[in-house]
Amino acid sequence: MFKSKLQFWTFELLMIALFIYVCTKISFVFEPVAVFISTLFFPIFVSGFLYFLFQPIVSFLVNRKVPKGLAILTLYVVFIGLIAAIIGVVGPALSRQITDLVHNIPSYVEEARQFIDRLSHSRGFTWIVEQEYVSLDQLEDSILNYASTLPTNLKNSISSVFSVVTNITLIIVTVPFVLFYMLKDGQKLPKRILPFVPSSYRKEALRMMKETANTLATYIQGQVLVCLFVGITTFIGYLIIDLPYALILAIIGAITNIIPYVGPFIGAAPALIVGLLYSPTKPLFVLLVIVIVQQLDGNVISPLVIGKKLNTHPLTIIILLLVAGNIAGILGMILAIPTYAVTKTIVFNIVRVVRVRRS
Template sequence: MTKLNKLIKLCIGIILILLIIYLASLVDFIFQPILSLFSMMIIVPFLMAGFFYYLLRPLVDLMERKKIIRPLAILIIYVVIAICVVGFIIGVWPSLVTQLTNLVVNAPSLFNALGYQLGKLEQNGILAVIIPENADLMSQVTDYLNKGFTVLTNYVTGMFSFFSNFAIILFTFPIFLFYMLKEGEKFGKKMVSFLPLRFREDGNEVMGEIDHALSGFIVGRVTVNVALGVLMYIGFLIIGLPYALLLTVIAVILNFIPFVGAILSSVPIVIIGLVQSPAVAIWSLIVILVAQQIQDNIVAPYIFGKQLDIHPLTTIILVLAGADLFGIVGVIVIIPMYVVIKIVISKVYSRFFKKAWEGV
């Protein structure tokens, strides 16, 4: 009878929780501004701080080994970063703004030049192999470009909304990052301390594996993308591709999206190359392929090793799921989330289920 009463109480508790969730969903207009403010003030700065924590932690550790106290080492790094940001604003930002402005101003003439080049290719029969004769190439290209501009406009609108709250992020992000760099290693120990005593050794192993995997992924991804950007920019300068700096920056940013980003970043580069001439388009594609091959076969294996052995099909599914669930933020964080969940599930399986299921 006692067990039956406990079961009834548990069922009533679950029903009440579901009822509260349902009632809250009916008045979500009340909670939505609060959730938006919470995400802007907490989640976004926390994700940014976590990203830079893994980038800067090796440097802070190195300075600490050189007998510089940790808070002072962090402040020195902050000063160096501030100097680099000022240098970027003075040296690089004007060129980016100029190229972006020229691209927007020259967009009509670029479309006309693109139409002219596609018309020539269509007349010469070069595109007949991949495009049927009755297909209206220009209308298809225009349709795709219009859809692309619509998506771009939506993201730009979202970015303006993001930067309207940038002051909040700019204020909270350095504070989060400072305390992460100062006491970040205590965070894992604090989480493990909530576990029962017999599971704490396993918890420490899991936290260590997660920390190692995230550190390797973030530092490796940044290193690989910077190397790719340098290779592409040099190649674009050699072939004389217009807007080389702007296109390289776009390519580096998009390449943070695993697997899919490399394809997306190639589209505007090849289009701008085709506006110049088919030869420039071909050479720009060659530059992309060569840079990608150097990245995938030389730089990435050296940086990543075997620590993130994720199948390309798994990566595509994860990216699509992340985009559907959380938008652009989901696309960026889905792989680290997958790595963390995989480590936890593997440890739980080996600890509780492997012996029973495999007889090991």
């Protein structure tokens, strides 16, 4: 039918382009599927995260002759008790800091306004204006436009908050049930999948699924330990330098540390701003704390708990973060590295199997 490979691949590309074009014209057909997937994504995502985190504990209890159902329920009780204890200890201090921060926001805004006012009368700013890099008329128009759209933005923000609260409630209600059955029957999943794989490839498929699960478990368990280390040591460092809102800022630093390379900078920004509002030299001490913590993390903790199993080049990670962040924001940056690691594991296993079959 095709006289050359060029004709064949040209036809293939045209068919793919036609298929994509047709899909864009009937996108309404896929909307229920998109809603279904988006509804289930976060409960399953959170349950999967907790599954890889808790599975070693359940396996440990089962190996000690504890029935699996009882082991899972024991884990639930201990976990809920631990969360309640942490909230009881940390909650009051965190609540006080948040209340104090909200109370002081107007004064911070006034200080920022005065700083901007002083900056606008500085020589540097005047020189920039004279160079026509910034037009005062354009700057004034931008401020007025932002002020005119502020009520609409606030309304949208309130709607977003209600949506987030609803989603969080849904996750809290559904995750315990989904996680229970994952922990109870998760090890049966590979055996349920194998019948759909050709018999000659079942051994390789089982190995691929085990390596993929090990990769995810290594990454998730390691990141949780690393974030705990970063949060605790950063909090201690902020207390030593007497940085206000140390607990809030340390929690932000621990959470953002999940994002490789970029996360520490994101987590450091609020601490630097708060330090700058209190003292011109305070940001230097904040940077010192962050550098020490990141050096300990990068040279001691991360190699110890995660090791070289992911084996991903830093340039690859940066490119993945840029692309994923542009596509899906912060969530994309968080999921980029484990998704890449799992995909790489699957591809390497497929290539290995193909090479073995050809040899």
